[in-house]
Amino acid sequence: MSLIGRSVKRLEDRPLLTGSSRLAADIAVPDALCMRVVRSPVAFGRLTGLRIAEALAHRGAYRRRCGSMHRGVCV
Amino acid sequence: MSDKQDVTFAVNGDERMIRVEPRRSLADALREDCGLTGTHLGCEHGVCGACTVLLDDKPVRSCLMFAVQAEGARVRTVEGLASGDKLHPLQQAFWDHHGLQCGFCTPGFLMLAVGILEHDPDIAEPELREALSSNLCRCTGYQNILKSVLAAAAEMRK
Numbered sequence: 001m002s003l004i005g006r007s008v009k010r011l012e013d014r015p016l017l018t019g020s021s022r023l024a025a026d027i028a029v030p031d032a033l034c035m036r037v038v039r040s041p042v043a044f045g046r047l048t049g050l051r052i053a054e055a056l057a058h059r060g061a062y063r064r065r066c067g068s069m070h071r072g073v074c075v
Numbered sequence: 076m077s078d079k080q081d082v083t084f085a086v087n088g089d090e091r092m093i094r095v096e097p098r099r100s101l102a103d104a105l106r107e108d109c110g111l112t113g114t115h116l117g118c119e120h121g122v123c124g125a126c127t128v129l130l131d132d133k134p135v136r137s138c139l140m141f142a143v144q145a146e147g148a149r150v151r152t153v154e155g156l157a158s159g160d161k162l163h164p165l166q167q168a169f170w171d172h173h174g175l176q177c178g179f180c181t182p183g184f185l186m187l188a189v190g191i192l193e194h195d196p197d198i199a200e201p202e203l204r205e206a207l208s209s210n211l212c213r214c215t216g217y218q219n220i221l222k223s224v225l226a227a228a229a230e231m232r233k
Binding site: 009010012013014016017018019020021022023025026028 | 106107110111112113114115116152153154156157162166169170173175178179181182185
């Protein structure tokens, strides 16, 4: 019996329909810090400094440096 | 950041008590505090509807609600639709009529459609089309989503 010309049921649909599929965002790492990448709304702007003292003052805020392009605050 | 608050609500029939910051969205509470990751977050500002759940039988965007607002409510998510191995008629219809492609928007569309059909089992096609337009599918499978919900409506009326 040929499958050509026939509708074939997709195998991946059941997990997608029942909410049991797993995506990268579903991975839970205990005590993971949350980070948001904020980019400049200015095209071709030059970043000369960051004013993050106020953000760092919040409870649970951590500062992480990962090179000059990626400095900021994690909570 | 404020102190955490206790929230008690029923999720898919199970009573749950979680302790969350007042700023915690219902979507994050479901995904991270209840471990129910079937509710997906697309835009996180109420445009796409991927995070739609039923709150006391009404479809709501869980990214636009705080978890504390669900105190005492009955919440239904995609995880509660099927009964064991038996899919809900809407889930089955989506499968049978190719109502999903990548499947990311599917939980939101399913919960929206459950809310619509439970409220109005005989909804006419133009009104259904209008109601379904509140959610977005970036695979643009809208015709088959409409076809699926119409088929499920017919099945549920039997």
